[in-house]
Amino acid sequence: MTGPKEHRVKSLAELPEAIEPPRDLWPGIEARLKAQVAVSGTGASPARARLGQLRWLAAAAMVASVAVGVWIGRDVVPLSAPVPNLAQATAPQVTPAQQAAAVDAAFVSDPRYARQRAELLQSLQARLDAMPQPARAKVTASLAAIETAKKDLESALGKDPSNALLQELLINTYQDEMRALTDVHEASDPGRGI
Amino acid sequence: MRISIKLSAALLALSAAPLAIAEKAFDKEVAAEERGVVEVSNTSGMVEISGWDRHEVSVHGDLDDGVERVDVTSEAGRTLIKVVLPGHSFHGGEARLHIKVPKDSELHLTTVSADAIVSGVNGAQRVNAVSGDVTTEIAAGNLELKTVSGDIKIKGHGQPAQLRVTTVSGDVHLEHGAGDLETTTVSGTLVVSLDTARSVHARTTSGDMHFDARMTRGSTFEASTVSGDVNVRASAEGGYAYEVSTFSGDISDCFGGPKAEKGIVGHSLSGSRGEGAGQMRLKTMSGDVQLCDRT
Numbered sequence: 001m002t003g004p005k006e007h008r009v010k011s012l013a014e015l016p017e018a019i020e021p022p023r024d025l026w027p028g029i030e031a032r033l034k035a036q037v038a039v040s041g042t043g044a045s046p047a048r049a050r051l052g053q054l055r056w057l058a059a060a061a062m063v064a065s066v067a068v069g070v071w072i073g074r075d076v077v078p079l080s081a082p083v084p085n086l087a088q089a090t091a092p093q094v095t096p097a098q099q100a101a102a103v104d105a106a107f108v109s110d111p112r113y114a115r116q117r118a119e120l121l122q123s124l125q126a127r128l129d130a131m132p133q134p135a136r137a138k139v140t141a142s143l144a145a146i147e148t149a150k151k152d153l154e155s156a157l158g159k160d161p162s163n164a165l166l167q168e169l170l171i172n173t174y175q176d177e178m179r180a181l182t183d184v185h186e187a188s189d190p191g192r193g194i
Numbered sequence: 195m196r197i198s199i200k201l202s203a204a205l206l207a208l209s210a211a212p213l214a215i216a217e218k219a220f221d222k223e224v225a226a227e228e229r230g231v232v233e234v235s236n237t238s239g240m241v242e243i244s245g246w247d248r249h250e251v252s253v254h255g256d257l258d259d260g261v262e263r264v265d266v267t268s269e270a271g272r273t274l275i276k277v278v279l280p281g282h283s284f285h286g287g288e289a290r291l292h293i294k295v296p297k298d299s300e301l302h303l304t305t306v307s308a309d310a311i312v313s314g315v316n317g318a319q320r321v322n323a324v325s326g327d328v329t330t331e332i333a334a335g336n337l338e339l340k341t342v343s344g345d346i347k348i349k350g351h352g353q354p355a356q357l358r359v360t361t362v363s364g365d366v367h368l369e370h371g372a373g374d375l376e377t378t379t380v381s382g383t384l385v386v387s388l389d390t391a392r393s394v395h396a397r398t399t400s401g402d403m404h405f406d407a408r409m410t411r412g413s414t415f416e417a418s419t420v421s422g423d424v425n426v427r428a429s430a431e432g433g434y435a436y437e438v439s440t441f442s443g444d445i446s447d448c449f450g451g452p453k454a455e456k457g458i459v460g461h462s463l464s465g466s467r468g469e470g471a472g473q474m475r476l477k478t479m480s481g482d483v484q485l486c487d488r489t
Contacts (some may be wrong), residue, residue: 016370039438052252111407117417124239128451131324131342131343132307132325134343135307135325135342135343135344137323138325138343138362138381139342139362139363141325141363141381142343142362142363142380142382142399143380145381145399145400146380148398148400148421149399149400149420152420152421152480153420153479156441156479158443163441165439165440165477165479166441166479168418168419169420169477169478172397172418172420173399173420176378176380176397176399179360179362179378180362180380183340183360183362184342187324189331
């Protein structure tokens with residue numbers, strides 16, 4: 001429904017080439033920019049100084065959001081699962097060590113994920129002990145490979161936080177770790193099988 | 195006197211040793227439906243299952259003393275074969291089972307350390323093993339196969355089926371597969387040949403992948419690994435658009451076009467073969483990638 005006074009545009013040619021703002025905005029913008037330079041003292045804006053942190057926040061947020069998706073997909077948590085607390089996942093002052101842990105933190109901040117992983121790890125040694133020795137050696141090597149992959153990916157993400165390829169591979173690796181831990185857990189449960 | 199007692203004890207132990215590993219034979223046949231379900235579980239030893247034309251399930255077993263009994267029941271289209279160990283023990287008790295089932299049966303097989311060999315069974319197969327190796331022959335029936343450390347060998351006949359193969363540390367060898375393949379391993383190696391594949395989704399953490407595949411028109415092929423190498427020789431009716439990306443690995447192809455583009459971080463290669471009807475995506479962090487469309 002359109003009002004009787006509205007003019008209906010039928011083609012792009014009817015639109016004006018430019019629309020002047022009702023007042024000159026530049027003086028205000030210029031004043032705010034100068035004020036920010038004066039505050040920083042170095043000429044760098046606070047927004048730029050926070051860019052590195054924001055990149056990590058973005059990377060962690062992306063991984064966290066996908067992680068929730070992973071969880072939902074695994075039926076580990078119900079659809080009402082809380083979103084990981086990103087405020088805890090990224091520190092205000094991001095150091096290289098914290099950078100490497102930021103994505104990891106996005107995962108482990110989900111309490112259900114952390115709880116389930118902790119439970120699986122707690123019983124892991126007993127489950128491994130229940131396996132024949134050659135199988136135990138192979139599985140231990142696989143779990144070590146996962147750990148190495150996680151560290152390598154986190155290290156690479158520290159250099160290139162917004163790299164979608166690395167983020168995807170890290171998510172895959174987290175999924176594979178849980179799958180492997182779950183398989184080992186269920187494999188040594190004679191009543192269930194894997 | 196003390197020496198003679200020790201000698202007697204030693205002789206007694208030696209004479210008892212052969213008895214401890216003595217095997218007893220087990221045989222049983224039950225009627226079964228042509229397309230029924232056969233469920234088999236065995237902890238350790240071996241299971242050999244083959245399909246035949248009779249509507250019966252035949253079980254022959256060689257059981258060591260650690261096995262309490264073998265239960266074989268058949269009811270309402272479902273035949274159960276279960277090796278029972280004393281006190282539901284998880285260890286010991288080897289049973290070597292030779293089982294014949296109606297060839298169109300659906301098979302559910304669970305082992306712990308027992309190796310499994312399946313042949314001539316046309317129905318769907320669901321196989322779980324912990325450390326046992328699994329060798330199976332598939333037809334048009336779907337396959338869901340999962341091991342922890344056991345190696346997997348699958349022989350197909352080019353009949354399309356849904357194939358889901360998962361292992362933690364086992365190697366996967368599939369030949370003459372067809373249809374839809376989803377396979378995952380952490381550190382095992384994937385060696386796969388596909389006659390006509392509609393979709394492939396493969397993933398490893400550190401394991402290498404080797405694919406030799408003929409894809410159908412409009413098919414999808416996705417493979418990713420963290421540190422494994424990826425070698426794909428895949429042709430497709432109607433060709434495919436490809437995207438290869440790696441963070442620190444190398445990319446090579448047999449296309450003779452532009453080389454992989456090196457970005458600030460990582461390499462990537464994309465393009466199209468033929469009409470670009472299908473999709474090919476390969477991703478690694480540090481693994482090398484080789485792609486070719488000549489199989």
